Amino acid sequence: MESVGGLLTGFGVILTLDNLFFCFLGSLIGTLVGVLPGVGPLAALALLLPITFTMTPVGGMVMLASIFYGAMYGGSTTSILLNIPGEAASVVTCLDGHQMAKQGRAGAALGIAAIGSFVAGTLGVIVMTFFAPTIATVAIRFGPPENFALMVLGIVCTLFMITGSPVKGALMVALGFLTAAVGIDVVNGRERFTFGSIDLSAGIELLAVVIGLFGVTEVLSNVERVVKSTLVAERIRGLWPTLADWRASWRPMLRGSGLGFVLGLVPGGGPVTASFMSYALEKRLSAHPDGFGKGAIEGVAGPESANNAAVAGSIIPVLSLGIPSNAVTALLLGALVIHGVQPGPLFIAQRPDLFWGIVASMYVGNVLLLLLNLPLVGLWVQFLRIPYRVLFPVVLLLSIVGVYSANKNVFDLWVMLAFGVAGYVLLKLKYDLAPFVIAFVLAPLLEQSLRQSLAMSPDGAMIFVQRPGTALMLVSSALLVALMVRRKPKGKPKGKAKGKPKGKPKGKPKGGSR
Amino acid sequence: MFERALNAFWILLGAAAAAYAWTLGLIGASGPESGLFPFLAGLIIMGAGVVLLLRPLSENIAPDFPRGDALWRVLGVIAGLAFMAISIPFLGFAVAGFITMVILLRTVEKSSWWFSLALALVAIVVVDWLFGHILGMALPRGPWGW
Numbered sequence: 001m002e003s004v005g006g007l008l009t010g011f012g013v014i015l016t017l018d019n020l021f022f023c024f025l026g027s028l029i030g031t032l033v034g035v036l037p038g039v040g041p042l043a044a045l046a047l048l049l050p051i052t053f054t055m056t057p058v059g060g061m062v063m064l065a066s067i068f069y070g071a072m073y074g075g076s077t078t079s080i081l082l083n084i085p086g087e088a089a090s091v092v093t094c095l096d097g098h099q100m101a102k103q104g105r106a107g108a109a110l111g112i113a114a115i116g117s118f119v120a121g122t123l124g125v126i127v128m129t130f131f132a133p134t135i136a137t138v139a140i141r142f143g144p145p146e147n148f149a150l151m152v153l154g155i156v157c158t159l160f161m162i163t164g165s166p167v168k169g170a171l172m173v174a175l176g177f178l179t180a181a182v183g184i185d186v187v188n189g190r191e192r193f194t195f196g197s198i199d200l201s202a203g204i205e206l207l208a209v210v211i212g213l214f215g216v217t218e219v220l221s222n223v224e225r226v227v228k229s230t231l232v233a234e235r236i237r238g239l240w241p242t243l244a245d246w247r248a249s250w251r252p253m254l255r256g257s258g259l260g261f262v263l264g265l266v267p268g269g270g271p272v273t274a275s276f277m278s279y280a281l282e283k284r285l286s287a288h289p290d291g292f293g294k295g296a297i298e299g300v301a302g303p304e305s306a307n308n309a310a311v312a313g314s315i316i317p318v319l320s321l322g323i324p325s326n327a328v329t330a331l332l333l334g335a336l337v338i339h340g341v342q343p344g345p346l347f348i349a350q351r352p353d354l355f356w357g358i359v360a361s362m363y364v365g366n367v368l369l370l371l372l373n374l375p376l377v378g379l380w381v382q383f384l385r386i387p388y389r390v391l392f393p394v395v396l397l398l399s400i401v402g403v404y405s406a407n408k409n410v411f412d413l414w415v416m417l418a419f420g421v422a423g424y425v426l427l428k429l430k431y432d433l434a435p436f437v438i439a440f441v442l443a444p445l446l447e448q449s450l451r452q453s454l455a456m457s458p459d460g461a462m463i464f465v466q467r468p469g470t471a472l473m474l475v476s477s478a479l480l481v482a483l484m485v486r487r488k489p490k491g492k493p494k495g496k497a498k499g500k501p502k503g504k505p506k507g508k509p510k511g512g513s514r
Numbered sequence: 515m516f517e518r519a520l521n522a523f524w525i526l527l528g529a530a531a532a533a534y535a536w537t538l539g540l541i542g543a544s545g546p547e548s549g550l551f552p553f554l555a556g557l558i559i560m561g562a563g564v565v566l567l568l569r570p571l572s573e574n575i576a577p578d579f580p581r582g583d584a585l586w587r588v589l590g591v592i593a594g595l596a597f598m599a600i601s602i603p604f605l606g607f608a609v610a611g612f613i614t615m616v617i618l619l620r621t622v623e624k625s626s627w628w629f630s631l632a633l634a635l636v637a638i639v640v641v642d643w644l645f646g647h648i649l650g651m652a653l654p655r656g657p658w659g660w
Contacts, residue, residue, distance in 0.1 A: 389623035389625060397638070429575050455546065
């Protein structure tokens with residue numbers, strides 16, 4: 001009942017003209033970001049974060065969250081019509097969605113993708129409404145050692161889930177910690193790694209890092225290739241699925257919703273992993289697996305539902321525990337901190353307006369997105385005509401505005417450029433950039449918890465084994481590390497590797513929304 | 515070869531970071547000091563670098579770095595951003611952005627003069643108006659006040 005009361009409070013917050021406008025604007029931008037290949041949700045969030053400085057925390061966070069889940073809706077349009085993933089979580093949608101479009105069933109593919117997204121998004125938010133406060137109630141008893149162990153477990157889970165080398169992942173995490181350590185130590189005012197530079201004494205700016213790693217890196221990766229794409233359908237007809245489509249899709253939608261939600265909760269999971277796992281699951285459960293890759297509607301319904309449910313799932317740990325499960329939620333955490341709000345177990349009790357406002361906005365946002373993506377799909381198709389040569393200079397311009405406006409410091413532009421080039425090179429060498437951002441955002445909290453734990457302990461590091469909750473989480477982390485050491489290097493997710501579908505996606509998946 | 519050099523760099527970076535963090539102090543009379551956390555991070559970087567360096571050569575990745583035109587396009591974007599960072603304090607956002615966009619469109623995408631000039635002008639005016647005026651964000655101004 002407490003959750004229902006909270007939700008009503010949230011609707012009271014969100015159903016004002018200002019907040020509804022921000023929710024609509026975020027949904028609109030999110031869909032556009034999803035539709036446009038070459039602009040990912042993480043880069044878009046980072047670019048637009050400075051705009052929220054002039055808004056209330058509720059308005060700003062509602063807009064940023066709706067960009068995140070809006071991008072999941074829009075991504076399918078590009079995958080289905082162009083065979084280029086609009087964003088990384090829509091890569092698998094290319095496999096069957098584009099085949100459906102080539103068979104003259106673009107409308108059905110787009111329709112089932114939007115409806116699946118709506119069903120999964122709404123189911124995910126319903127579960128979130130009741131689940132998030134329960135987690136926060138448990139976590140409210142946590143002290144610094146438990147917080148430290150929980151963050152360690154979250155980071156280890158992230159490393160366990162990444163598709164590349166866990167050693168490279170661990171290296172990126174440590175680099176994130178080291179980068180976050182640059183500046184003045186808030187505990188004793190001592191300078192670390194500043195080498196006498198005034199610019200470095202303020203620390204490395206989060207926006208410059210994220211826009212560099214995900215905005216500039218994305219542009220560099222995209223200008224390198226010349227991808228020629230052909231719009232399959234000029235006019236979209238038959239958006240409402242037929243009875244046969246419904247019969248084939250309702251189970252994948254529900255399975256995708258459940259799977260996506262759970263994978264969203266797990267650190268390192270998220271929309272990308274969820275969509276690949278859902279595709280692999282549907283193919284395995286299907287009575288006609290040979291049809292996958294040739295226009296099976298289940299191959300659209302499952303993954304598109306999964307990536308939307310994963311968004312709701314991934315927002316829970318960041319709001320109720322203060323622990324991001326992927327790079328996008330790490331940026332949302334950073335945005336909350338910039339707005340003077342510290343997410344965590346006390347967040348719901350201290351800022352019920354903000355927490356329940358965000359939850360309520362997700363109900364509203366899902367309805368808005370269904371309306372934006374079904375009747376207005378023709379409008380989004382027009383955006384697919386914008387060539388990348390027009391887009392990328394504008395993205396770079398917005399990157400510069402976004403980074404500069406945070407501190408009004410040209411030094412941050414150099415930081416952005418350095419991280420952009422570094423990210424580009426590291427991606428070439430198959431380093432995953434998401435663990436870096438998660439570690440960079442978590443580092444101050446992790447260090448604080450470590451120092452507080454050791455300071456309050458008469459037995460030094462033994463405090464981590466003396467407390468049962470802490471010991472359990474650290475043992476779980478150790479077990480995961482042991483499993484990582486024992487297992488062979490992971491390849492690409494099964495759904496993509498298997499099957500050799502006819503129409504492989506032409507573009508590269510974009511980073512940032514893992 | 516490139517990856518092995520990078521792995522060696524990680525070892526050096528981790529060792530240097532750990533050594534520097536050591537000088538900041540790890541554990542003092544009042545508990546953990548400023549150097550403890552970066553020291554641990556440095557050790558992890560160094561350890562991961564060693565593991566990566568000791569892997570069999572066959573596990574190393576030969577990165578598909580761009581060549582020819584693709585390389586020039588990538589370098590063009592990097593040069594454009596560097597020019598922007600250098601020129602913004604002197605020219606302001608509008609002029610530096612306009613010049614950068616024209617250069618990028620002409621050199622990276624080989625767009626026509628008319629298209630490049632028109633797109634750069636429209637983009638700068640819209641971004642400056644939207645962010646500088648409507649949203650009230652402070653964009654760097656040139657000596658002429660815009």
